[in-house]
Each structure stands twice: as structure tokens, then as C-alpha cells.
Amino acid sequence: MKICIFGAGAIGGYLGAKLARAGADVSLVARGPHLAAMRDRGLTLIEDGERLAVPVSVSDDPAALGPQDYVIVTLKAHSVPPAVNAMQPLIGENTTIVSGVNGVPWWYFHKIGGPLEGTRLESVDPGNRQWDGFGPDRVLGCVVYPAAEVVEPGTVRHIEGNRFSLGEPDGSKSDRALTLSKALSGAGLKAPVRPKLRDEIWVKLWGNLSFNPISALTHATLDVLCTDPGTRSVARNMMLEAQAIAEKLGVTFPIDVERRIDGGAAVGPHRTSMLQDLDAGRPMEIDALVRSVQELGRITDTPTPTIDTVLALIALRGRTAGLYG
Incomplete structure (x- = not known):
């Protein structure tokens, strides 16, 4: 199972370090000094007073990583629409997009049922870039609870929390949700699959x-x-x-x-x-x-x-x- 974390800042870095330490096939997309530091000496995670350097696969070129089973998006919300085109090389036929972004998600009205089914939200998805570029059927919702910070390039400090709640837009406990939950749990994280995310x-x-x-x-x-x-x-x-x-x-x-x-x-x-x-x-x-x-x-x-x-x-x-x- 191949997992890519797109946006390896504080939360993405924390998640990537936990998965990599647990032996998952995980890669991170980052840029700038943070990318350079992780390439040189790995990703350093400071957690519970312990400082641990974790070797990670990291790139600024999604095409070099190829199609993934899961792409976990941990960018700030306004940074996602401009990145949709760059993310396309990560998306294969069966790729799941995990939306770990703050605020109202762009997919909110997908499979909600009723008269508002399929409503698009211009405030979070201007021009329908995510709806059209990812496709709402690929999405798996995620509510991110941990707090972390990048204290210097290549170093992430965990502050509190370890829960990443997952949920399908239709509320089902799908195989893809349960599989990712198992992988996150294996990395020492809490990852409940919620019927009403x-x-x-x-x-x-x-x-x-x-x-x-x-x-x-x-x-x-x-x-x-x-x-x-x-x-x-x-x-x-x-x-x-x-x-x-x-x-x-x-x-x-x-x-x-x-x-x-x-x-x-x-x-x-x-x-x-x-x-x-x-x-x-x-x-x-x-x-x-x-x-x-x-x-x-x-x-x-x-x-x-x-x-x-x-x-x-x-x-x-x-x-x-x-x-x-």
C-alpha cells in the first residue's frame, strides 16, 4: 500500500514520521528548506520529550513518486485548488484522496442526499478545481486533531493529540476507510471510522x-x-x-x-x-x-x-x- 502525504508541514510531517517509523510505504511532497533538510538528514520528530530522526522518501516532484493508493492532503485549504494539477501524477485508477484540511470541505454535499446533493462551494473550491480535478468519488473525509509545529527545517515537534477521524461521504464503513484506519492505528495513531463525520x-x-x-x-x-x-x-x-x-x-x-x-x-x-x-x-x-x-x-x-x-x-x-x- 503506497501512501503519499501532500504538504509535509507540521501535521503532514508528524503523520509521515509516524507512518515511516512503523514501516509503511510512505512518501512526502514538500518544498524549500524543509525539503532540503529532510533530504539531507531525514525528518526529525520531537514527541514526548524524545527526539527521533526518521528516514523518509521526500520529493518536490509528484511525477517522481507515481500513482498512490492514498494521497493524504495536509495543505492549508487555500493552497489545495492551485495544487490540483500538480497532484495528477499521484492519482491512479483506484487512488483515494484523503482530505485532511481545515474548515468546510469542498466535498461536503457529495452523497449527502436531499435537494442539496452535489452543491458546489465556491468559497473553498473556486472554479470547481477539486471537484473536477480529483472527482468527489475519490474522496475520504478526515478530521485532523493533533497539534504540531515545524520548529526548524526538517524538524517537527508534536504538541498534543493523535486522532485522525475518517469518514466516507455516504457514512459507510468502506474497505478503503478501514484499510487506512488500520495503517494509521499501526503507526500509533487513533483513526476511528465515523458514520457521521x-x-x-x-x-x-x-x-x-x-x-x-x-x-x-x-x-x-x-x-x-x-x-x-x-x-x-x-x-x-x-x-x-x-x-x-x-x-x-x-x-x-x-x-x-x-x-x-x-x-x-x-x-x-x-x-x-x-x-x-x-x-x-x-x-x-x-x-x-x-x-x-x-x-x-x-x-x-x-x-x-x-x-x-x-x-x-x-x-x-x-x-x-x-x-x-
Whole structure:
């Protein structure tokens, strides 16, 4: 079984190192200094206080790797559509595309059933590049929970978490989902196959939708923005608007808004990914995390006044920083 991880940054590097250490036939697509460092000395994983150098197969040329059984995409959401053409040499007749990307996935309405079946989302798949370039029947959903960071080229530090929830768009426990789950489990990761992966997508999205833009606008860490009365109220309103959308789409939330916000506060003085991107001068994931929910509000005829306001502010902040649009 051949597995390729396309986008071997923090999460992709962590996943690749775990699979390679377990003996899987895994390759990584990377670029720049990170690629050069991994070619020279392998991929170094720092986990539980242990520093381990793992030999990995790495390239910046997908054509050199050839068709794969699984291509696990761990790029930032806005980086995927421009990469679809470059990924084509990895895709054979039976290749599965595993979408490990934050936010609302481009395949969300594939095999969902009902009147919205097959609806395309311009905010996350402009011009239908992924829908047409990958094909929705290839996709296997994935909700990524671990936190990791690239501390220097070729070195990834694992922070917390080891769960990669998998799910078919139609909710079935397919052979391809179970096979990948077994491979990930063999690498010491948790990889449950969920019949209702969209429910998990929304619980994670609740936090990403609200905490990320609020933190980027205020430069507050999670513990502060989740306990300050003003920003907590803004986050709550955004989450309630998102919940109204999701429930119209058949989603069930296992916890309530207050508990979700309390969970964010419990993480402590964490700087969200959007705040980190802003500070580092990297493009910001505004469309996948926020604009996509606004688009779903329009599709389901659900008002989103707070989301609209925060989106307008963070989009302008991103544009003025040259990191969005």
C-alpha cells in the first residue's frame, strides 16, 4: 500500500514520521528548506520529550513518486485548488484522496442526499478545481486533531493529540476507510471510522470559525478571548449562527456552545493558527474557516449577522497585511 502525504508541514510531517517509523510505504511532497533538510538528514520528530530522526522518501516532484493508493492532503485549504494539477501524477485508477484540511470541505454535499446533493462551494473550491480535478468519488473525509509545529527545517515537534477521524461521504464503513484506519492505528495513531463525520467537522469548525478570526483581530490567546465577556459573547453568537445552519443540514451537536467555549478556554494561552499566520506573514485561512460558513448560511437561507461582521473585519485585516485576497 503506497501512501503519499501532500504538504509535509507540521501535521503532514508528524503523520509521515509516524507512518515511516512503523514501516509503511510512505512518501512526502514538500518544498524549500524543509525539503532540503529532510533530504539531507531525514525528518526529525520531537514527541514526548524524545527526539527521533526518521528516514523518509521526500520529493518536490509528484511525477517522481507515481500513482498512490492514498494521497493524504495536509495543505492549508487555500493552497489545495492551485495544487490540483500538480497532484495528477499521484492519482491512479483506484487512488483515494484523503482530505485532511481545515474548515468546510469542498466535498461536503457529495452523497449527502436531499435537494442539496452535489452543491458546489465556491468559497473553498473556486472554479470547481477539486471537484473536477480529483472527482468527489475519490474522496475520504478526515478530521485532523493533533497539534504540531515545524520548529526548524526538517524538524517537527508534536504538541498534543493523535486522532485522525475518517469518514466516507455516504457514512459507510468502506474497505478503503478501514484499510487506512488500520495503517494509521499501526503507526500509533487513533483513526476511528465515523458514520457521521460531518458532525465532527462542525464541532471542530465551531472553534475555528470563531476563535481564529477573533484572536487574529485582537491578538488574544484562547484563554483570554474565551473568558473576556465581550469576545466570549461574539464567539457565542457566531457559534449559534453556525449551529442553526448545521442543524438545517442534519448535523447533531454532542455538546452545547458554552461547553465548547469552555473547552477553548481550558487549552490555555494558545495562539490560534490564524494569529500565527498573521504574525508570520503567511496567507490566512479565512475562506475555509469563515467565508464557507457564510456561504452555507446563504444556501440554507439562515441569517449570519455576527459572522458577516467578523468576516468583513478579518478579511480587511488580511488584505491590509497582504495575506488574503
